[in-house]
Amino acid sequence: MYNSHEFHKAEETYPPKGQFVTADSVSLHYFAAGTGQPVVFLHGNGGQAQDFTTSVFGLAEKSQEFIAFDRPGHG
Numbered sequence: 001m002y003n004s005h006e007f008h009k010a011e012e013t014y015p016p017k018g019q020f021v022t023a024d025s026v027s028l029h030y031f032a033a034g035t036g037q038p039v040v041f042l043h044g045n046g047g048q049a050q051d052f053t054t055s056v057f058g059l060a061e062k063s064q065e066f067i068a069f070d071r072p073g074h075g
Contacts, residue, residue: 018049029070033057041068 018031031049034057041052049068057066 031057031068032065034063034065036064038065038067041066043068043071 016029018029020027020029022028029049031053033053041049041056043049043051049070052066052068057068
């Protein structure tokens with residue numbers, strides 16, 4: 001109960017940035033930017049989708065759409 005309470009308290013204090021989409025009853029968190037040919041980014045273990053927004057998203061937003069998903073349980 002304590003962990004659940006602290007999780008919800010942190011989520012209220014620091015709401016997630018980005019958007020959510022539901023696929024097969026699973027809510028997936030993602031960031032999207034730009035227009036054009038889509039490029040999908042998947043982070044490794046210990047990472048999160050927001051890592052890409054501070055590095056590569058600004059490079060090609062005008063010619064490509066960048067989409068970065070958080071793996072379930074991350075981000």
